[in-house]
Amino acid sequence: MATKSLKARHKELAETNNQLEILNGGIFQEGELPYFKDKIAEIGQFPLRPNKLEVLQINVGYMCNQVCEHCHVDAGPDRKEIMTKETMIQCLEVIRNTGAHTLDLTGGAPEMNPNFKWFVDEASKAGIQDFIVRSNLTIIRANKKYHDLPQFFKDHNVHVVSSMPHYTRGKTDKQRGAGVFDKSIMALQELNAIGYGKPNSDLRLDLVYNPSGAYLPGDQAALEHDFKIALKEDFGIEFHNLFAITNLPIARFLDYLIASENYEDYMYSLVDAYNPAAVQHVMCTNTISVSWDGWLYDCDFNQMLDLKVASKVKHIKDYNEDLLHERDIIISQHCFGCTAGAGSSCQGTVA
Amino acid sequence: MTNNYYDPADLRKFGKITEWSEELGTKFFNYYNAVFEEGALSAREKSLIALAVAHVVKCPYCIDAYTKDGLQRGITKEEMMEAVHAGAAIESGATLVHGVQMMNKYNKLSM
Numbered sequence: 531m532a533t534k535s536l537k538a539r540h541k542e543l544a545e546t547n548n549q550l551e552i553l554n555g556g557i558f559q560e561g562e563l564p565y566f567k568d569k570i571a572e573i574g575q576f577p578l579r580p581n582k583l584e585v586l587q588i589n590v591g592y593m594c595n596q597v598c599e600h601c602h603v604d605a606g607p608d609r610k611e612i613m614t615k616e617t618m619i620q621c622l623e624v625i626r627n628t629g630a631h632t633l634d635l636t637g638g639a640p641e642m643n644p645n646f647k648w649f650v651d652e653a654s655k656a657g658i659q660d661f662i663v664r665s666n667l668t669i670i671r672a673n674k675k676y677h678d679l680p681q682f683f684k685d686h687n688v689h690v691v692s693s694m695p696h697y698t699r700g701k702t703d704k705q706r707g708a709g710v711f712d713k714s715i716m717a718l719q720e721l722n723a724i725g726y727g728k729p730n731s732d733l734r735l736d737l738v739y740n741p742s743g744a745y746l747p748g749d750q751a752a753l754e755h756d757f758k759i760a761l762k763e764d765f766g767i768e769f770h771n772l773f774a775i776t777n778l779p780i781a782r783f784l785d786y787l788i789a790s791e792n793y794e795d796y797m798y799s800l801v802d803a804y805n806p807a808a809v810q811h812v813m814c815t816n817t818i819s820v821s822w823d824g825w826l827y828d829c830d831f832n833q834m835l836d837l838k839v840a841s842k843v844k845h846i847k848d849y850n851e852d853l854l855h856e857r858d859i860i861i862s863q864h865c866f867g868c869t870a871g872a873g874s875s876c877q878g879t880v881a
Numbered sequence: 882m883t884n885n886y887y888d889p890a891d892l893r894k895f896g897k898i899t900e901w902s903e904e905l906g907t908k909f910f911n912y913y914n915a916v917f918e919e920g921a922l923s924a925r926e927k928s929l930i931a932l933a934v935a936h937v938v939k940c941p942y943c944i945d946a947y948t949k950d951g952l953q954r955g956i957t958k959e960e961m962m963e964a965v966h967a968g969a970a971i972e973s974g975a976t977l978v979h980g981v982q983m984m985n986k987y988n989k990l991s992m
Contacts, residue, residue, distance in 0.1 A: 698957055741952065748953035752925065756955055802893060 535606035577858035584816040587634040604781040667717040689734040697760035705742040744792035747774035773878030778867035800866035808873030811880035933968030
């Protein structure tokens with residue numbers, strides 16, 4: 531398993547242009563598979579337009595203590611892109627005035643941003659309804675300075691959303707690195723111990739499941755059922771919901787697909803599973819994604835492909851919700867990942 | 882047309898059999914889909930049965946399809962291999978139980 535990002539390894543796919551060339555070329559260019567644009571035009575959804583803004587998702591940096599094989603961010607310990615306090619101050623101004631009911635902090639490991647705690651403290655004062663931090667769990671055990679994170683999350687009524695690719699050690703460690711499973715289990719037990727994830731608890735603890743390979747997630751409810759039974763029986767762990775998220779062919783997952791000669795089959799799977807009913811609920815229709823350096827995107831995936839919003843407003847310093855609402859959403863063939871089967875978003879299935 | 886009897890790309894064309902006989906094709910796929918729905922057995926259990934049978938009938942398409950289906954359902958490789966052994970045990974047992982016929986015949990013909 532790699533211990534460095536594609537960027538640090540100077541791999542071709544570290545360049546977003548090369549990724550977009552693959553996503554727009556090959557089987558799509560040759561007409562074997564349809565372009566996403568043409569599929570959504572069939573149901574009158576092109577250009578794709580936003581609905582009401584519900585989620586403000588802020589990526590506070592690409593640095594991470596893990597180097598997961600499927601990571602669409604290409605995050606890792608070597609990534610230096612970290613949101614500055616100045617950009618955080620601009621974000622806070624937006625958080626205080628947004629119509630969105632959910633604030634969603636992601637990364638990298640967001641906790642590795644040196645101003646993370648200050649930012650959470652300030653943002654929690656804005657009184658936003660649902661305040662999510664996407665925590666990879668192992669960060670809590672990674673270093674003494676992070677040991678108090680569970681209590682910190684509780685004090686700020688943070689909704690914790692954590693990745694857990696499987697309830698068995700082998701599958702988890704293969705995707706996320708050796709030792710990740712045991713550390714994640716410990717972190718979940720700590721969160722449970724202070725009240726997270728318990729039935730009827732207001733301290734929300736949800737898990738994210740990504741397939742560990744070139745296949746789509748199965749039925750979200752069935753997976754949640756299996757995870758709940760296994761984690762409870764084996765480790766006494768409880769959690770609220772499981773979000774099944776499809777891996778999108780971006781960054782390291784794209785690199786994996788190509789290296790393992792699964793790229794074409796995977797794209798066929800996504801296109802074959804295209805579900806028109808998912809289109810009107812894809813997350814880019816209710817989300818604005820902000821990058822570490824303040825640029826605005828339709829979603830975290832577009833951010834990683836550097837496809838900025840098609841609006842006069844492109845940066846958090848000029849943020850204007852009404853103007854952003856007028857934009858057309860930027861799409862490419864990776865979008866088939868969000869419309870496959872029951873659909874996929876950072877909040878799980880959509881259809 | 883390829884020069885091989887089995888082409889992995891043919892699996893996703895399976896639905897096309899309906900084009901040459903719509904009534905029977907539709908009946909088959911309706912039946913097939915109904916079989917694998919949740920019932921007295923879970924869809925997960927039926928996926929493992931399908932994987933075992935896929936090996937016994939030696940259908941490469943079915944093996945591809947139900948290995949992937951199992952992965953999607955979070956079925957572990959240990960569970961999959963046990964299912965394959967269950968199929969293999971029945972298949973080898975079916976061969977070996979004929980050994981009784983051989984023994985019967987041998988005994989009948991021998992003085």
